[in-house]
Amino acid sequence: MRVVIFILLLSLSTGSFASGNDWNYQNEGPDVWSDSYPLCAARLQSPIDIKTACTKYLSYKPFQFTEDYSMVHNFTLQNNGHTIVGTWNASYSASLKLVGGDLNGSFDFVSFHLHWGENYRSGSEHQVNGNKYAGEIHFIYMNPKTHQVAVLGIFMESVRNLTINETVEKTARSPSYTIDEWKRYFDVAQYLKKPDNTTNLSLNLSSLMGDSLNDFWRYEGSLTTPPCTEGIIWTIFREPIVFTESELESFRTNVYFEDYRDPQPFNTTEMPIELFIFVTTALVVPHAVFGELWNYGDLGPDVWSDTYPLCASRSQSPINIKTACTTFQPFLPFKFSSSYSKTNNFTLQNNGHTIVGQYFGNDTASFNLTGGALNGTFRFVNFHLHWGENYKSGSEHQVNGKKYAGEIHFVHRNPDTGQIAVLGMFMESVRNFTIHETIEKAAKVSVTTVNEWKRYFDVAEQLTQYENKTVLNLNLVSLMGDSLSDFWRYAGSLTTPPCTEGIIWTMFRDPIIFTESELASFRTNVYFEDYRGPQPLYDRIVYRSFENETLSTIPEYNCCSGASKIPLELLPCIAMKFLLLLFSHVSK
Ligand SMILES: *[C@@H]1O[C@H](CO)[C@@H](O)[C@H](O)[C@H]1NC(C)=O
Ligand SMILES: *[C@@H]1O[C@H](CO)[C@@H](O)[C@H](O)[C@H]1NC(C)=O
Numbered sequence: 001m002r003v004v005i006f007i008l009l010l011s012l013s014t015g016s017f018a019s020g021n022d023w024n025y026q027n028e029g030p031d032v033w034s035d036s037y038p039l040c041a042a043r044l045q046s047p048i049d050i051k052t053a054c055t056k057y058l059s060y061k062p063f064q065f066t067e068d069y070s071m072v073h074n075f076t077l078q079n080n081g082h083t084i085v086g087t088w089n090a091s092y093s094a095s096l097k098l099v100g101g102d103l104n105g106s107f108d109f110v111s112f113h114l115h116w117g118e119n120y121r122s123g124s125e126h127q128v129n130g131n132k133y134a135g136e137i138h139f140i141y142m143n144p145k146t147h148q149v150a151v152l153g154i155f156m157e158s159v160r161n162l163t164i165n166e167t168v169e170k171t172a173r174s175p176s177y178t179i180d181e182w183k184r185y186f187d188v189a190q191y192l193k194k195p196d197n198t199t200n201l202s203l204n205l206s207s208l209m210g211d212s213l214n215d216f217w218r219y220e221g222s223l224t225t226p227p228c229t230e231g232i233i234w235t236i237f238r239e240p241i242v243f244t245e246s247e248l249e250s251f252r253t254n255v256y257f258e259d260y261r262d263p264q265p266f267n268t269t270e271m272p273i274e275l276f277i278f279v280t281t282a283l284v285v286p287h288a289v290f291g292e293l294w295n296y297g298d299l300g301p302d303v304w305s306d307t308y309p310l311c312a313s314r315s316q317s318p319i320n321i322k323t324a325c326t327t328f329q330p331f332l333p334f335k336f337s338s339s340y341s342k343t344n345n346f347t348l349q350n351n352g353h354t355i356v357g358q359y360f361g362n363d364t365a366s367f368n369l370t371g372g373a374l375n376g377t378f379r380f381v382n383f384h385l386h387w388g389e390n391y392k393s394g395s396e397h398q399v400n401g402k403k404y405a406g407e408i409h410f411v412h413r414n415p416d417t418g419q420i421a422v423l424g425m426f427m428e429s430v431r432n433f434t435i436h437e438t439i440e441k442a443a444k445v446s447v448t449t450v451n452e453w454k455r456y457f458d459v460a461e462q463l464t465q466y467e468n469k470t471v472l473n474l475n476l477v478s479l480m481g482d483s484l485s486d487f488w489r490y491a492g493s494l495t496t497p498p499c500t501e502g503i504i505w506t507m508f509r510d511p512i513i514f515t516e517s518e519l520a521s522f523r524t525n526v527y528f529e530d531y532r533g534p535q536p537l538y539d540r541i542v543y544r545s546f547e548n549e550t551l552s553t554i555p556e557y558n559c560c561s562g563a564s565k566i567p568l569e570l571l572p573c574i575a576m577k578f579l580l581l582l583f584s585h586v587s588k
């Protein structure tokens with residue numbers, strides 16, 4: 001099972017992971033790494049979300065570090081184009097040895113580096129039950145005989161939103177010499193702003209690691225950066241080290257804005273889900289209010305709940321639709337009134353987060369939508385897009401973990417009940433299709449639809465500033481395309497603050513295709529990205545309108561929670577869950 005990696009030897013011992021410019025955390029970000037580095041799409045990738053209830057207790061021997069750890073050494077800190085890498089002269093670093101922790105043999109210290117994020121609630125690569133920390137420290141080790149690589153990972157917690165008492169309590173858990181040593185590190189490292197910037201700093205590795213090295217999680221994964229080589233032994237310590245927000249901020253501002261990869265699918269069973277009763281709250285029209293209280297960067301989705309508590313509640317959107325876990329239900333088809341199929345004038349306006357299209361006229365009431373198991377008659381409110389940093393990210397919803405390049409929302413409202421219903425469509429970029437694939441995909445989307453969106457982009461891409469607006473005549477039926485019979489349905493929320501719940505979601509299965517240049521024009525001219533990632537499903541049921549569903553090729557996504565009906569083909573997954581349960585009882 002263990003993979004011996006010879007190629008790694010070179011790049012690891014020089015302390016920098018491939019310093020080329022062919023990948024980054026933006027337009028060439030994690031979602032497209034696998035285009036150039038196929039391993040990044042393999043099955044044992046890191047990081048992962050550690051679901052604590054699914055871990056198994058094992059008794060490990062403690063880690064043992066050689067005496068050199070507690071001495072001060074002259075480290076080289078270098079900006080490698082992605083992070084700051086700390087190395088010690090290779091011939092000496094052999095004396096920084098690590099044994100124990102059930103690692104096979106003796107490991108030499110190679111280097112250490114940090115991952116951080118756009119705000120104090122994001123930045124760690126690993127997550128614990130879906131919680132992110134503000135950052136993550138990686139200490140890389142290698143066994144010189146077997147070339148086995150092992151990484152020790154420690155979470156970085158920001159004290160930004162702790163009360164004084166909490167700060168005192170948390171800080172007491174990290175020794176003061178650890179806090180001081182990291183302060184010395186940040187004072188210097190924050191000035192290594194450009195690739196290849198280098199400096200020397202004397203550091204005590206033992207101080208940097210802190211003293212909470214007993215409790216950890218262990219699994220086998222990969223490098224979290226290209227080439228995503230697998231066969232890496234991961235040790236993630238449970239106890240984080242505390243940092244001030246200004247330390248993290250200094251890296252965000254000076255070095256790189258963010259440099260972390262999201263959790264990858266992990267072959268395990270799912271946690272049991274608690275029962276929860278769904279409560280509908282007051283409804284607000286999406287995107288109606290513009291304020292500087294949220295965005296998709298420093299005030300991004302992970303911190304929205306600071307200002308908008310609803311964003312942390314339990315019926316949030318978007319979600320990852322696990323196709324195997326959906327429940328079939330026949331729906332009456334959607335019925336659109338004749339105004340939908342006429343050409344009408346629409347106002348397109350930049351609202352600070354996206355471009356919102358609203359009907360320009362005074363007979364809004366003529367846009368009636370019925371059917372699709374919606375209660376009553378709904379009226380068209382607006383349509384807008386969400387997109388992302390590259391052609392493999394941008395959709396808010398995901399299907400078995402797959403993101404599309406964007407997502408279109410047609411927002412509707414029932415004037416009698418105030419109920420909001422959103423019809424969502426995936427946008428697929430043809431960027432990496434072969435000619436053959438493009439023709440095949442194009443055959444599924446009508447030429448009228450493709451052309452109508454082209455007209456939209458030609459105009460909308462010029463609305464680069466907040467409040468820029470224009471009028472364009474468009475045909476809603478053309479924009480929606482004609483694959484409206486197969487969809488998923490669930491109860492969710494607005495995907496932007498205030499994250500109001502009680503929204504009826506319809507996500508159509510078949511995407512509409514777009515050229516990469518259309519999406520790139522928004523990325524470059526309007527906003528770089530504007531999408532929220534999937535939220536926990538909890539006990540909600542996702543219905544599908546079509547009978548036959550295909551399962552995911554990723555086994556994890558075929559494991560369903562208790563709330564939904566579990567198809568027969570998933571029984572092996574359930575059986576494994578029981579086996580694991582048995583096993584965990586036996587080993588206690
Ligand atoms: C995707 O497109 C990029 C650039 O057009 C290319 O470098 C890459 O090899 C392609 N990947 C696949 C999987 O076709
Ligand atoms: C660290 O190394 C640099 C260059 O290798 C040297 O100039 C400096 O004096 C060293 N500092 C310490 C504290 O050893």
Ligand SMILES: *[C@@H]1O[C@H](CO)[C@@H](O)[C@H](O)[C@H]1NC(C)=O
Pocket residue numbers: 165
């Ligand atoms: C904070 O700690 C102090 C002393 O430990 C205690 O007297 C005080 O009540 C605490 N405040 C809160 C809000 O817990």
Ligand SMILES: *[C@@H]1O[C@H](CO)[C@@H](O)[C@H](O)[C@H]1NC(C)=O
Pocket residue numbers: 191192193194196197198
């Ligand atoms: C970093 O590199 C840039 C250009 O490569 C140089 O101008 C700058 O002085 C360097 N800064 C440090 C701290 O080495």
Ligand SMILES: *[C@@H]1O[C@H](CO)[C@@H](O)[C@H](O)[C@H]1NC(C)=O
Pocket residue numbers: 160161306307
């Ligand atoms: C977190 O801190 C920010 C700014 O310091 C503040 O506006 C926000 O209310 C805080 N949130 C919580 C939950 O304490």
Ligand SMILES: *[C@@H]1O[C@H](CO)[C@@H](O)[C@H](O)[C@H]1NC(C)=O
Pocket residue numbers: 343344345471473
């Ligand atoms: C749209 O607006 C233009 C100019 O404002 C006007 O000439 C045209 O008749 C309008 N079209 C419709 C369908 O209302």
Ligand SMILES: *[C@@H]1O[C@H](CO)[C@@H](O)[C@H](O)[C@H]1NC(C)=O
Pocket residue numbers: 360361362
């Ligand atoms: C709004 O309605 C009035 C009549 O009630 C009509 O004269 C006017 O042209 C309409 N405006 C638009 C933009 O359709």
Ligand SMILES: *[C@@H]1O[C@H](CO)[C@@H](O)[C@H](O)[C@H]1NC(C)=O
Pocket residue numbers: 336337365366367368377
């Ligand atoms: C749509 O609403 C208008 C105005 O309320 C009404 O006249 C029309 O009959 C409705 N059409 C449908 C299909 O419900």
Ligand SMILES: *[C@@H]1O[C@H](CO)[C@@H](O)[C@H](O)[C@H]1NC(C)=O
Pocket residue numbers: 375376416417
């Ligand atoms: C449908 O809406 C009506 C009011 O128009 C309401 O009385 C009824 O309870 C609703 N039914 C459902 C299933 O929501």
Ligand SMILES: *[C@@H]1O[C@H](CO)[C@@H](O)[C@H](O)[C@H]1NC(C)=O
Pocket residue numbers: 462463464465467468469
């Ligand atoms: C957008 O707004 C800016 C500043 O308000 C203005 O200079 C620019 O001309 C506007 N562009 C369009 C296309 O409306």
Ligand SMILES: *[C@@H]1O[C@H](CO)[C@@H](O)[C@H](O)[C@H]1NC(C)=O
Pocket residue numbers: 547548
């Ligand atoms: C679903 O699959 C079954 C068996 O493969 C087939 O007989 C049936 O026609 C399919 N139904 C639809 C709606 O495609």
Ligand SMILES: *[C@@H]1O[C@H](CO)[C@@H](O)[C@H](O)[C@H]1NC(C)=O
Pocket residue numbers: 267268269555556573576
């Ligand atoms: C996990 O992976 C192993 C080996 O790749 C496979 O045999 C097993 O069926 C997988 N488990 C699940 C739940 O898919």
Ligand SMILES: [Zn+2]
Pocket residue numbers: 113114115138224
């Ligand atoms: Zn790392």
Ligand SMILES: [Zn+2]
Pocket residue numbers: 384385386409495
């Ligand atoms: Zn939206």
